[in-house]
Amino acid sequence: MSDxxxxxxxxxxxxxxxxxxxxxxxxxxxxxxxxxYDDYIKxxxxxxxxxxLTEYHDELTFMIYHQQTELWFRLILHEMxxxxxxxxxxxxxLKNALQGVQRVNRIFSxxxxxxxxxxxxxxxxxxxxxxxxxxxxxxxxxxxxxAIEILAGLDRKSVKGQxxxxxxxxxxxxxxxxxxxxTLLKFKEKHLSWLNQMYENREPQSLRFxxxxxxxxxxxxxxxxxxxxxQKFWETNNDELFRIANELLRMDQxxxxxxxTHLKSAAKHLAKAPxxxxxxxxxxxxxxxxxxxxCFPELYLAKKESExxxxxxxxxxxxx
Numbered sequence: 001m002s003d004x005x006x007x008x009x010x011x012x013x014x015x016x017x018x019x020x021x022x023x024x025x026x027x028x029x030x031x032x033x034x035x036x037y038d039d040y041i042k043x044x045x046x047x048x049x050x051x052x053l054t055e056y057h058d059e060l061t062f063m064i065y066h067q068q069t070e071l072w073f074r075l076i077l078h079e080m081x082x083x084x085x086x087x088x089x090x091x092x093x094l095k096n097a098l099q100g101v102q103r104v105n106r107i108f109s110x111x112x113x114x115x116x117x118x119x120x121x122x123x124x125x126x127x128x129x130x131x132x133x134x135x136x137x138x139x140x141x142x143x144x145x146x147a148i149e150i151l152a153g154l155d156r157k158s159v160k161g162q163x164x165x166x167x168x169x170x171x172x173x174x175x176x177x178x179x180x181x182x183t184l185l186k187f188k189e190k191h192l193s194w195l196n197q198m199y200e201n202r203e204p205q206s207l208r209f210x211x212x213x214x215x216x217x218x219x220x221x222x223x224x225x226x227x228x229x230x231q232k233f234w235e236t237n238n239d240e241l242f243r244i245a246n247e248l249l250r251m252d253q254x255x256x257x258x259x260x261t262h263l264k265s266a267a268k269h270l271a272k273a274p275x276x277x278x279x280x281x282x283x284x285x286x287x288x289x290x291x292x293x294x295c296f297p298e299l300y301l302a303k304k305e306s307e308x309x310x311x312x313x314x315x316x317x318x319x320x
Contacts, residue, residue: 053133058126073144087210101247108254143191152295153208171285230302
């Protein structure tokens with residue numbers, strides 16, 4: 001009886017969607033070949049994209065690790081947009097927003113733990129050889145990670161006469177002249193316009209600003225002074241918003257923790273190399289971004305230091 005009821009409901013949904021063409025779709029489902037796991041996951045395509053440039057055994061480890069990282073980044077962006085849209089709904093869906101941020105944090109925690117594959121599972125000697133085949137390409141050029149920072153809420157800054165630039169625009173520069181390397185120029189040529197557009201739309205299309213909009217509308221706190229704005233927020237008693245705020249702080253810490261572990265990996269394998277792959281000044285660039293760049297700076301500073309739980313305490317700069 002239950003099966004017949006489900007079948008009737010399915011036919012009703014198809015009819016509502018496709019009208020007179022519903023029978024065609026039902027017939028199409030009947031004659032379509034059976035879907036397999038390989039078909040759905042696109043296994044043949046997925047396994048065809050690992051094409052190392054050299055014969056070194058460990059290059060495949062390096063390539064697959066970075067490919068899976070980009071897949072996780074894609075899922076992080078998917079969940080961030082889910083959380084942002086939940087905050088911007090009328091009324092805001094705080095349950096979905098919290099779920100989206102928690103999912104992002106779970107993925108970033110996994111990404112940080114997975115760095116062991118590169119730190120302990122990659123031969124430094126082989127890496128220093130096969131990296132020569134990369135030319136000017138570098139993990140620095142991950143556009144998805146830059147998008148993650150923007151959707152979280154990272155600010156651009158004016159530094160040394162450069163108005164409103166991303167912090168990474170000051171990296172990948174010639175050690176002697178300070179001029180941008182080809183690594184940076186090629187990345188900006190391909191992605192900067194898209195990233196700038198995303199940045200211009202970050203109010204309210206980012207977790208930071210969508211969340212501030214909620215605080216303003218629900219608690220009537222005016223965000224004219226961001227730090228004071230969040231200090232007043234922490235003085236309120238709104239457990240539902242507090243849970244989201246603490247998860248946003250955890251996201252900030254996990255992003256920083258991922259950078260720290262990245263630095264630890266680079267420090268091990270590039271200790272004998274003065275420059276990073278693609279001629280990036282990796283040590284200076286990563287250390288500076290870890291120390292200075294936060295996606296939720298006012299939220300972080302307004303929270304009492306004793307109340308901020310360090311989620312990546314096992315990984316410190318000293319370890320690197």
